[in-house]
Amino acid sequence: MSISSDVLRDVVLIAVLVIAVVVLITLVLTRRRLLFRSRPTENLDGASEAPRAAVVVHGKKVDDHDARRRQIEVLSGRLGWRAPVWLETTIEDPGRGQTRKAVADGASVVIAFGGDGTTRVVAGSLAGTNVPMGLLPAGTGNLLARNLGVPPNRLESSLHIALTGRNRTIDIGHVEMADAPGAPPREESFLVMSGLGFDAEVMATTAPELKKKIGWGAYVIAGAGRLRGRRTPVTMRVDDGPVQQRKIRAVVVGNVGMLQGGIQLMPGALPDDGWLDVVVVSPRGMTGWLPVVGAVLTRRNHATVEHFRCRTIEIHADKPMFAQLDGDPAGKAQSLKAWVDPLALIVRVPG
Structure with a gap:
């Protein structure tokens, strides 16, 4: 029995429509997967999985702590980071314990906010951990920052480097x-x-x-x-x-x-x-x-x-x-x- 040309045309048209629908659905699902992957995931409690830094700050080197902290939180958010953990040094502990805590808590980067002395203490506790150190130089000399090209006393620029800069391994x-x-x-x-x-x-x-x-x-x-x-x-x-x-x-x-x-x-x-x-x-x-x-x-x-x-x-x-x-x-x-x-x-x- 022969198939009429009208029936054959309808079959071809239906097949083309089915293929078009399948292609369209595939494209939509692919786009949704890409969008989902580009966003920070969330835990069951709703906490974002965006990276988080810890800031070890020298209490006497940094003026107006609250304003600086708010500024760092805002800038971190713009760069896709969560508000950092804020850890102040003390006379008894100039930064060693604070740095070890930051590493144990899973900080993506530990930022030394102070002078070369604060940087030295933080670095001593970070050595060998594979956790990078960022620099917010706020001291008198800031010699390590100067030698590495990090601008002293320019919080926004140095924070941008600390969060998004290149990793360099040093002695x-x-x-x-x-x-x-x-x-x-x-x-x-x-x-x-x-x-x-x-x-x-x-x-x-x-x-x-x-x-x-x-x-x-x-x-x-x-x-x-x-x-x-x-x-x-x-x-x-x-x-x-x-x-x-x-x-x-x-x-x-x-x-x-x-x-x-x-x-x-x-x-x-x-x-x-x-x-x-x-x-x-x-x-x-x-x-x-x-x-x-x-x-x-x-x-x-x-x-x-x-x-x-x-x-x-x-x-x-x-x-x-x-x-x-x-x-x-x-x-x-x-x-x-x-x-x-x-x-x-x-x-x-x-x-």
Whole structure:
């Protein structure tokens, strides 16, 4: 029995309509799946699964906490993040316990909101955790932030980097300092620079009120009054090399090389090269500082400015000297041993 052309036409038309409906339904379902995946999922209690940061904030470095906190919450929301956990440091705990709590609670990034000292403490607790550290630099020096390209005292820009920037893995320096021969050493970490002598003395004797008024210029004023001074005999051992003797005014061990104003104290220092850079300064009297300044500014060698690169260094002085860690006074020490922990910390930097 033959099928009429009208019946055949109707069958073809129905088949085409069925195929069109199937294609349309498939497109709609696919679009819905894509839209669903692009939105933050929710728990049974309605909590969003958007990432969440923790902010470890230095109580005395940040003014108007409530306003800054609200600003950070608003900016975080605009970037698709939940309101961050706010953890303030205390005299008893400058950030170690707060950082460990943030990691244990599952923070996607832990942000150090303060100066280099707060950053150093937070970094020491984040090392090896695979949780990145963000920077909201609000101190006087902010040297780590400057060396990594994070703008100091610009909250919106630095928060944007902390939440959406590129991860960069950097080294951490460690030091053991002892107050006297045979005394039990105290171990600390540093990200910028540590050292003994003139620079540490300046940092220890700079008036906090002056730092608040004129910033890092207060260090210049304090340093000008301490240019006179005798050199201290020390012995040094760089890596597995021989013991060397020097008479010094200062020794600085650095993980990065740039100071305020873009001055390169250690031009070859990189935060992720697996090395420590060392500068030994040995001027005689006040006039001896002139070639030191010239050597630093012109990046040329001079007998009073020596540069080393090492994995470890040990320094023993004839008498206790002022010590510093990332620009913070660290009391006095008669011996210092420093070593590098390569690529131990993840930091958010500009993308």
